[in-house]
Amino acid sequence: MRTTTLTVGLALTTILATGCSQTETSDEGATAPTEQSVQPTTSPNVTASIFMEWSEGAGAVTYDETAVPVGATADVQVRVEDGKTSVQFTGTGLEGDRDFGAHVHTQQCGEEPTDSGPHYQNEVDPAATEDEPSSDPAYANPENEVWLDFTTGPDGNALSTATVDWTFREGEAQSLVLHDQHTGTEPGEAGTAGDRLACVTVEF
Numbered sequence: 392m393r394t395t396t397l398t399v400g401l402a403l404t405t406i407l408a409t410g411c412s413q414t415e416t417s418d419e420g421a422t423a424p425t426e427q428s429v430q431p432t433t434s435p436n437v438t439a440s441i442f443m444e445w446s447e448g449a450g451a452v453t454y455d456e457t458a459v460p461v462g463a464t465a466d467v468q469v470r471v472e473d474g475k476t477s478v479q480f481t482g483t484g485l486e487g488d489r490d491f492g493a494h495v496h497t498q499q500c501g502e503e504p505t506d507s508g509p510h511y512q513n514e515v516d517p518a519a520t521e522d523e524p525s526s527d528p529a530y531a532n533p534e535n536e537v538w539l540d541f542t543t544g545p546d547g548n549a550l551s552t553a554t555v556d557w558t559f560r561e562g563e564a565q566s567l568v569l570h571d572q573h574t575g576t577e578p579g580e581a582g583t584a585g586d587r588l589a590c591v592t593v594e595f
């Protein structure tokens with residue numbers, strides 16, 4: 392069964408500039424600026440994606456078809472309000488009664504599980520390198536990163552939310568990755584959650 396969750400995170404009403412700008416006979420030559428500056432106060436990210444085997448342009452991919460079968464769904468919603476960011480993950484069709492780790496990562500999903508890069512951090516750990524991602528609890532923690540760990544019910548469904556006191560830097564957070572275990576918090580393993588099982592590309 393495929394459930395398409397259509398949730399409107401934010402009604403970004405398209406304002407059509409008709410009606411209100413009836414051309415009046417103007418004596419002044421200056422033309423009024425017509426560009427509507429609609430400043431969204433949120434990043435409306437409503438993604439209803441179905442996990443697939445890797446293919447170019449797939450919005451959601453699975454690397455482990457037992458934990459995340461082809462056809463499982465992921466819905467990621469992002470809301471920004473008063474400088475805070477909330478991310479909500481809804482999953483269906485996952486392996487039941489199972490722990491998952493989940494985080495926002497910096498790169499888009501790719502053919503290889505590692506393609507999604509390290510975790511997005513609000514304050515970037517200066518000690519982190521490409522080979523040694525941040526595992527310092529001072530930086531790899533759920534206040535400085537977005538963690539969405541969850542445990543599925545027997546039906547394989549899950550819902551988790553995270554709220555942080557900051558907003559994403561544009562273009563620097565591009566995926567949500569599901570991992571094999573709940574996320575560690577001890578020094579040296581902070582932020583680690585085992586293998587990458589699946590990935591959803593989201594422009595946060």
Ligand SMILES: [Cu+2]
Binds near residue numbers: 493494496510584
């Ligand atoms: Cu991760």
